[in-house]
Amino acid sequence: MRVAVFTEPHRGASYDDQLRFVRAVEAGGFEGFLRADHYQSMGTDPGLPGPTDAWLTLAALARETTRVRLGTLVTSATFRLPGPLAVMVAQVDQMSGGRVELGIGAGWYEREHTSYGIPFPDVGERFDRLGEQLDVITGLWRTPVGETYSFTGKHYHLVDAPALPEPVQRPGPPVIVGGRGPRRTPELAARYADEFNMPFKSVAETAAAYGRVAEACDRHGRVASGRAPLVLSAAISVAIGRTDAEARRRAAPLHAMSALPPEESVVGSPAQLVDRIGEFAAVGATRVHLRLIDLADLDHLEFVAAEVLPQLGRHAALPVERPADAVTGGSTA
Numbered sequence: 001m002r003v004a005v006f007t008e009p010h011r012g013a014s015y016d017d018q019l020r021f022v023r024a025v026e027a028g029g030f031e032g033f034l035r036a037d038h039y040q041s042m043g044t045d046p047g048l049p050g051p052t053d054a055w056l057t058l059a060a061l062a063r064e065t066t067r068v069r070l071g072t073l074v075t076s077a078t079f080r081l082p083g084p085l086a087v088m089v090a091q092v093d094q095m096s097g098g099r100v101e102l103g104i105g106a107g108w109y110e111r112e113h114t115s116y117g118i119p120f121p122d123v124g125e126r127f128d129r130l131g132e133q134l135d136v137i138t139g140l141w142r143t144p145v146g147e148t149y150s151f152t153g154k155h156y157h158l159v160d161a162p163a164l165p166e167p168v169q170r171p172g173p174p175v176i177v178g179g180r181g182p183r184r185t186p187e188l189a190a191r192y193a194d195e196f197n198m199p200f201k202s203v204a205e206t207a208a209a210y211g212r213v214a215e216a217c218d219r220h221g222r223v224a225s226g227r228a229p230l231v232l233s234a235a236i237s238v239a240i241g242r243t244d245a246e247a248r249r250r251a252a253p254l255h256a257m258s259a260l261p262p263e264e265s266v267v268g269s270p271a272q273l274v275d276r277i278g279e280f281a282a283v284g285a286t287r288v289h290l291r292l293i294d295l296a297d298l299d300h301l302e303f304v305a306a307e308v309l310p311q312l313g314r315h316a317a318l319p320v321e322r323p324a325d326a327v328t329g330g331s332t333a
Contacts, residue, residue, distance in 0.1 A: 004287065024302065040111060072103045100167070177195075237263055237291045
């Protein structure tokens, strides 16, 4: 099982906080550090000292780390034009020596758009724009040096783009598409993504989403065309401790008023988290993103590294019996 850590700096974290945290992530043996891309907190707490831009931050962290993978879960397609975003991500990929991943979604939190003057079209248009952005970004990355890239869509129009700089990873950094949407999200994942992520839902709901993605992959002939199968991942909110009281203390922010939809969390012991990860593995997940709320709580991170990571090998060694609606050809397990 591949294990990354997911954080939400908009809750309140400076760049220095994130630097300390990502160094501990790397030292702890986690595969990746992925962060949210938001410009505003989602509750009554203002999230001091204020937001940090995701890609500006990841560029800096790329120069301060050597092994851990870096990325977004997820960048909002409403925040940046696809051409400049492709340039940003490719540059950070170069700065990191090929360790970047682009998680991207349609955007959903209207309040931050209103606060900062960012256009927020209706959900149908946001998904239309996301589809075009994925087409543009992956198209630019795949364009050979010396050739140009053009694109004509409803929302974006590129003419003879030089498609530079080239990312280190070829044909481009891994693209993560995820979410709870039953129709357009699986289609976009099947067409453009390297990884599909189901965030913060039950094992049963996650298995159903994987099934929808498998059907979309079949419709698009993903495997038949020679493309790599989708990596399937789950995101899990985590609050574990040496005692029940410690776990409950760490879980307290999960109960604060927020614009976030209801979520499944693991609150309790390392064994409970290991068991939940095993349940996700049984339905096809080969990667998990563990959301740790407090970036100042390095003890929590180190506790997960010491007590959870060493136990995951036993799940990888067990034979997995997949349910009938699990992904076929859509998992690397």
